[in-house]
Amino acid sequence: MPVNIENSTTVSQKQDFMDLIYDTAVKLISGTFLNCSHNPVEIPKSGDFLSKLDTTYLLALIICSVICIITVIMCLIHVSYVYIYVTNSNRRFFILYLAGTAPFCSIAALGAMIAPRIWFLSHILSFFYFSIGLWLIICLMMHIVEGRQAVVKKMSEKNSKINLQTPPFCCVFPCLPKFSMETKKIRILEAMVFQSPCIRLIATLLSLALAFEDPLGSGVALKIIDFLTLPSLLLGIYGCHILVTTISKLEELMPFRYIAVFRILDIFFMFYGTQQPVFDFIARIGVFKCGNILPPLESAFFWKNALIVIESFIVSLISTILLKPSRSALFDKYPSVRSVVSSTIEKS
Template structure:
């Protein structure tokens, strides 16, 4: 039993003596791939280009119709998530040797996005103090019964609202991209130095860094859940932005270990041009490209300028902006 588990973690259940043993260069790979892979690559390229075009459209609208400089920068970063991840995945589909780099950079971008979305939250309320003041006026309390701990500890209490606790939750989020950056650098050093010989060490690093990521996600959920009922966020459609990022990150994070397990258990066979693990990640990246397109498309529909107070300079959004001002004066 232990031997089987060890093979699923660091090796494979397949005995691929006749299959490819190493990752070939992009030139050799593209000259030998089958028709199915060629069609998939062409489809992925078109989908990724569509995602990039939507991303450019988003940036143009944000640049023209969002007044505040810092708010504009935060929204541009979040809007760039899907195009950036899609481009990384597409490059990894064309160049199999960079799949690991693509995965690490994607995770790092998402980790920073967790912090950015909290910075955007603070920007809406013009700082932590004003946010706490408005939360206290609504008798809000800090809800810690949020994912991922709510499923493990369903009876967690609500805490008294305090500026220090809000600051602590912010630091929970901030540490995630910092730790992720350190582990990304360490992982790249190991991978480029030892290649496949570093698989076990890389998995150990991933496992060690997982608590940091979960703490960051938990801190984000605590802050957003606590303020989710405030009227200001409804006008900005901030919760829609958060949910899109949240689900996108969740699916992105789950797919890597799932496809790794499927490859090592023999689902993708021994491969023809690429080994089984790299073949699995080819299809994983294809799914990520599709997901990224739908994230961009959904955000285009749900967050169009006429429906969100973020776009305060957009003509049909001025009524929304005036509603924001009315809410601020009433509180």
């Protein structure tokens, strides 16, 4: 009998432990550790929210509005330079889209700060914009190096191989092999990148349908969709890194400062992608207390969007400094660039 009692106690403890883990997981995914039932706050409409702003929220909104305006002004300057100094229409389109990443995210984030109910729309649209940017930055690189066959020819002359030891899987599989350069393999890598915006488009449309159909009860379903599309995103990023790591060794890319363009987008995307789950997590564990203006989760996303506005400004500023026409051969009509490009061609 004592043995049976001891065994039943152990089983009961294990069951209690499993129940605790389950309840904790549910709270982290769809609930919260905070109990705000004594002062429940619904997500306000933009008009009600703006009329109840305290000093902290008002100051943050004013500062972010000014920063967003400056970011948009810098974007307009970038656009004017692209139209004036970039000859090829395809290259111009690629550069314009990539140059619009920071202002697009800034405007979307500021809109979500003003209207808290649209934070989800702001997030998924910006994420979709980024996923297209991954594909277009590969298109820009292939346009600069004049296509797949030219890449294979030039890389084969140098006996270069396709290196699979790149993020995000280089640390997980350190013994990945290297492959010879072939047009077919480049097409496969391009398809890895291209599938990401395609899957993201489907996920975006499905998420919007669920959010509009059931704004309050679709939280878990939206997280499941995000989780299911994660392998597609990682595969796209992986293919993008393989292509850039392999092809960026060509001397033709040096005067274009292509690596700077790629790193700016890559790091910006990394910060943007990690902030959403981080702020979601810290809001659910109770870092953002029960407030009088916004619920804890929406309060967390307000400050996350404020951070995105600041990051977008920094990205635009860095892009302005590193990629000004006098430094990058992307602006082929700029006077000082022609001599740089011609000297590079002569050396190669």
